[in-house]
Amino acid sequence: VDRDVWLACAVPLSRLPTVGAEVYYFPHGHAEQCPAHLPAPLPAPHLFPCTVTHVTLGADDKTNEVFAKISLSPGPHRGGPSRPDPTSTSTSTTASDNSPPQETIMLSYFTKELTLSDANNGGGFSVPRYCADHIFPTLDFDADPPVQNLVMSDTRGNPWQFRHIYRGTPRRHLLTTGWSRFVNAKLLVAGDIVVFMRRANGDLIVGLRRTPRYPLVFPGAADPDHQPQAP
């Protein structure tokens, strides 16, 4: 996954450490994300000085959820110890360090939280004005109705096609054909956030941020047998 795409999809507070940075590993922050893997009650909060040896950016093949794999090498810091950042974790999207390099955003992007109508009803998506004007290619407003096909890649590079139309009274931008297929394939629900990105060369990319799921695995979802059919 490209760094700029990753950053656009990650939560705004996310900061990526650079290789060689001296950080603190905070076990409690890590355990917070993997409550099922707790081997035993953790000892009192403690910070371990570490050095970042490798950073790998990725996106889940199925859900497109972005993550960062941060390899740490334990050991004391060479320079004077700076104030430890208690939010440091590893292999999570909220990893950060003490000297975040300012990222230059190389692409335009727009985010929207899915409404109930976006996720459930009729299979359409209401495109906010700003997104249609600044991210999507401009429509031919002489046509009636103005309509175009958009092809955009997800964060794994797979293409998705959407019908973008400007219609209704009052007029508004919508994504229709293709949208519900995307929602179903990505298992999106209201509250999830879509990220539409446009590169300088015009390429379109669609990314995702998911709201926390409770529980992460739906009971009975793995085995459809437990849902016997109604008469």
Next chain:
Amino acid sequence: VDRDVWLACAVPLSRLPTVGAEVYYFPHGHAEQCPAHLPAPLPAPHLFPCTVTHVTLGADDKTNEVFAKISLSPGPHRGGPSRPDPTSTSTSTTASDNSPPQETIMLSYFTKELTLSDANNGGGFSVPRYCADHIFPTLDFDADPPVQNLVMSDTRGNPWQFRHIYRGTPRRHLLTTGWSRFVNAKLLVAGDIVVFMRRANGDLIVGLRRTPRYPLVFPGAADPDHQPQAP
């Protein structure tokens, strides 16, 4: 999985070894079922004398495909070597030994290979006369049409409900409502075999045998993204 249910679903040639039996492990038979896991070209066919230490019967949670996990302990046989059975394998449905105990079938069962109509058309299943007469509960033929709801468990114990009706000209037995749901959930295709079983207490069980799939993993099935929607 109960032993009698397992035996009814396994292919007729299947025989289960007993713990302590002295058998031969035949690597080529095993490799035949796992062509993808061949570490290297196998040496010339060879038989390894082994003793069965444990037998576990199971059914795949999703597909209900039955299998036997047979633990072998390598070592020379104590008694005089009997004629080795070249079909012996481990962890497969075709496992066998040299002294199959005669199984007492504790249940009635009926098998049918799915036709194209059973698997594809209209969501119904043509019930052969023998199955309706000897396996299913008898219908009330005074009703018009004679109809009943059947609830049967799959080999994992999950309940499935089918509408059993006797109708048409000429009259015939059919499973209608509920059948297509079962076909879709179990990913059945024409050529697969269903096994309807009735225990002495009247309980109904439905099992499956699958025809070999080529390939075993459908290309592109894992990632729906590679199938962009048609306009």
Next chain:
DNA sequence: TTGTCGGCCGATCGCCGACAA
């Protein structure tokens, strides 16, 4: 400007008897 709703049209699902193998 945009979220939600009801209308409605077309596609699909699935129950049906007809008919022939």
Next chain:
DNA sequence: TTGTCGGCGATCGGCCGACAA
């Protein structure tokens, strides 16, 4: 006896403008 077919009614998906927030 039973496999396949065409018919057709019910259901569902999904595109639409209306309307109000």
